[in-house]
Amino acid sequence: MNRFQAMRFGAVSTIPMIVGGIPFGIIFGSLAMSYGLPLWVPIAMSLLVFAGSAQFVALGLMAAGAPVWVIISTTLIVNLRHLLYAADFIKYVRHLPMGWRALLAFGLIDEVYAAVRPHYESGRLDAESGKWAYFGAIASFYLMWNTCTLIGIVAGEMIPDMSSWGLEFAMVATFIGIITPYLRRLPYWSAFLTAGTLALVLHGLPNNLGMLLAALAGVGAGVLSERFGHRDRQPTTTGKTAGEQP
Amino acid sequence: MKYTDPEILAIILGMASVTYGIRFVLYARAHRTHIPDWLEAALKFVPVAVLTAIISPMILMPEQHFSLDWHNPWLLGAAAAFGAGFWKQQPLLTILAGVVVFFTARSLLP
Numbered sequence: 001m002n003r004f005q006a007m008r009f010g011a012v013s014t015i016p017m018i019v020g021g022i023p024f025g026i027i028f029g030s031l032a033m034s035y036g037l038p039l040w041v042p043i044a045m046s047l048l049v050f051a052g053s054a055q056f057v058a059l060g061l062m063a064a065g066a067p068v069w070v071i072i073s074t075t076l077i078v079n080l081r082h083l084l085y086a087a088d089f090i091k092y093v094r095h096l097p098m099g100w101r102a103l104l105a106f107g108l109i110d111e112v113y114a115a116v117r118p119h120y121e122s123g124r125l126d127a128e129s130g131k132w133a134y135f136g137a138i139a140s141f142y143l144m145w146n147t148c149t150l151i152g153i154v155a156g157e158m159i160p161d162m163s164s165w166g167l168e169f170a171m172v173a174t175f176i177g178i179i180t181p182y183l184r185r186l187p188y189w190s191a192f193l194t195a196g197t198l199a200l201v202l203h204g205l206p207n208n209l210g211m212l213l214a215a216l217a218g219v220g221a222g223v224l225s226e227r228f229g230h231r232d233r234q235p236t237t238t239g240k241t242a243g244e245q246p
Numbered sequence: 247m248k249y250t251d252p253e254i255l256a257i258i259l260g261m262a263s264v265t266y267g268i269r270f271v272l273y274a275r276a277h278r279t280h281i282p283d284w285l286e287a288a289l290k291f292v293p294v295a296v297l298t299a300i301i302s303p304m305i306l307m308p309e310q311h312f313s314l315d316w317h318n319p320w321l322l323g324a325a326a327a328f329g330a331g332f333w334k335q336q337p338l339l340t341i342l343a344g345v346v347v348f349f350t351a352r353s354l355l356p
Contacts, residue, residue: 180331
């Protein structure tokens with residue numbers, strides 16, 4: 001694959017995520033309008049922060065009049081999961097120059113991770129084509145996200161009750177689309193059930209802390225389940241543990 | 247809205263900084279960072295665990311209280327998406343199935 005082909009491959013791989021992101025971006029823009037925020041606020045957030053669920057949480061906190069530091073620290077917690085994505089991606093970006101890594105870090109969101117990650121794993125993308133595909137995924141999703149924010153701002157002005165339509169469901173469906181391909185082996189089911197149940201139980205904790213704890217517990221359940229339930233049957237052949245550090 | 251413009255600017259720039267910081271901190275030292283094997287083995291569970299933790303309250307507690315009820319369109323839409331996902335494992339089909347069932351249920355149910 002040359003540069004252009006790889007970029008296009010990345011963008012095309014992201015199409016399902018883009019379809020799910022469109023209603024989500026639109027409702028973000030319209031929600032900001034329904035809270036009476038100045039026009040430039042959702043625009044600047046989508047351009048500079050580029051983090052869907054954190055942007056939503058921030059709008060809710062601003063509508064409730066939360067202090068500035070609370071909004072920023074909540075954003076930190078909600079987005080901490082991206083640190084885990086980065087840790088997983090290090091092996092694919094460590095050979096890149098700093099400028100590339102700085103650029104690719106900006107777009108390390110759930111959807112890009114989900115769209116690009118499987119193609120590295122399968123060997124479809126290598127060190128050179130990977131960075132262009134990763135960039136293509138970011139560029140296409142970023143373009144959609146900012147365009148839909150604008151559409152939402154206009155639509156929110158014209159259709160005031162749009163924010164009550166439940167367009168956020170598109171995010172739920174997108175995430176289910178990311179999750180289901182993993183659910184073919186028991187350890188992933190353990191992670192899934194543990195995280196899902198604990199997130200309900202801990203829902204009352206402030207600042208989405210329940211989400212973070214549930215996610216960590218889910219990861220722990222997956223590890224334990226793999227170690228104690230799966231090991232003696234067959235060695236894992238995913239190739240993930242091999243060939244790490246020279 | 248009770249924020250001044252400089253306060254809003256501080257919110258957005260603060261959000262942008264912490265978000266970018268989280269995404270970049272490991273990449274910045276990527277050439278020198280070694281992820282131990284046990285951590286590598288744990289990281290593959292991250293997407294499933296994180297995304298499930300985000301959506302499970304949205305699906306099962308849409309009105310902030312537990313609702314395992316077929317009148318709950320979030321639950322119906324999610325069930326359709328999971329069904330399509332297990333059947334074909336094509337994200338686009340999964341998303342469309344979920345969205346169609348959700349909005350149908352929302353408009354038909356009282």
